[in-house]
Amino acid sequence: MACKKCGSDWVTAKGKDCKSCPHCCKVQRCVARKAGRWIEFTEHADCKVCGTQFVNTGADVGKNKCCSVECRDASRKAWRTEYAASYNKGKRRGTQQKKRPKPICRRCGCSFSRRHSRNDSNIYCSKVCFFAAVNAGEQQFVGRVRDAWAGFVDWAYEWEPQRPRKRKDYKPRPACEVCGVEVNNRRSKCCSYECKKAWRGPRQCKCGSIVQNATLFGRPHCVVCRRRSKALQRRMFGCYRRRCRTYGGLFNPTVRPKDVFERARWRCHVCGRKTSKVFSYKDPRSATVDHHPIPLSKGGDHDWHNVRCACKQCNETKSNKWDRQPLLKMRME
Numbered sequence: 001m002a003c004k005k006c007g008s009d010w011v012t013a014k015g016k017d018c019k020s021c022p023h024c025c026k027v028q029r030c031v032a033r034k035a036g037r038w039i040e041f042t043e044h045a046d047c048k049v050c051g052t053q054f055v056n057t058g059a060d061v062g063k064n065k066c067c068s069v070e071c072r073d074a075s076r077k078a079w080r081t082e083y084a085a086s087y088n089k090g091k092r093r094g095t096q097q098k099k100r101p102k103p104i105c106r107r108c109g110c111s112f113s114r115r116h117s118r119n120d121s122n123i124y125c126s127k128v129c130f131f132a133a134v135n136a137g138e139q140q141f142v143g144r145v146r147d148a149w150a151g152f153v154d155w156a157y158e159w160e161p162q163r164p165r166k167r168k169d170y171k172p173r174p175a176c177e178v179c180g181v182e183v184n185n186r187r188s189k190c191c192s193y194e195c196k197k198a199w200r201g202p203r204q205c206k207c208g209s210i211v212q213n214a215t216l217f218g219r220p221h222c223v224v225c226r227r228r229s230k231a232l233q234r235r236m237f238g239c240y241r242r243r244c245r246t247y248g249g250l251f252n253p254t255v256r257p258k259d260v261f262e263r264a265r266w267r268c269h270v271c272g273r274k275t276s277k278v279f280s281y282k283d284p285r286s287a288t289v290d291h292h293p294i295p296l297s298k299g300g301d302h303d304w305h306n307v308r309c310a311c312k313q314c315n316e317t318k319s320n321k322w323d324r325q326p327l328l329k330m331r332m333e
Helices: 026-035 069-088 127-136 145-152 193-198 223-237 240-247 257-263 312-318 324-332
Strands: 042-046 053-057 201-204 210-214 287-291 307-311
Touching: 257 287, 257 307, 287 312, 307 312
Parallel strands: none
Antiparallel strands: 042 053, 201 210, 287 307
16 A cells, blocks of 8 residues: 555555655645654754754754754854955955956056956057057057057957048038028928027928918918818818807807717717727718717707717717617617
8 A cells, every 4th residue: 555646655544545645745744743643754963063963853854954053153153254264365165266467568568457348458558658659650540549449459460550431521500591590400490499480481281282471380281271171170070159059059169079089989879889080971980979968959069068979870870869869779789
């Protein structure tokens, strides 16, 4: 009889084979220890500080080398003292550190310490010696500062001077069209925000026509494009001001369709689906403004309490009838 999992000779209380014994399961080990059926492993060891013989049991077998807390603290203190003494002598973990010899300057003959970790073959101690060697003809100098400092390294091959770069012709920056001061950005027409506000001039519209007396803020629009955009806005959302004046409702000019859509997170309040952010007459999912619960033709207000976001299909199906809303919801379900 033995354990089926680890093969130990542990059996159950009735003397049968067990699926998992306390050797396998830590919980069963605790239960067996409380019941008195678990025999702890023991070990006889000698303390490395005082030499007293003691017994290790359980998890301390092979780990605990001191008989008491006082001996353990004394062992740690002795180890720290020994390590500090070896560290002060230049030793670390029993090995001697190898010190590199200091390089000797090729110009003045003095020894110096390397300041740059990436440059291990310096041949000059300072810039003074380097440029003195350059003036005496002992060292080659190149125009770039990075290549000039490369002279501090004793390369395996001969140093070849690079060709001097051709300096590009300096193009003066354009002047500000308002005050005449040189601008920082070559693409800009003005030097500051105040000059940008004061600038007026011709600019090109998106249709290609030239707009006179335009500003630098935003895209300029000609008369034709402005009329076209207003007509499209009127077709998309209707003229709410005129309808409110006709049917006696209140018109709030701060209620804009885009703000209504963003408040509803572009979701139709009838069918609950997402609406399209780009309006199109052929798209039934385009977002529109629905006056609910009171339509404008029934005297409703164009205000925040009476506006909702609805898709084009649901808004056209609902129309301006009072009883279409619950019927429409039942159809959608």
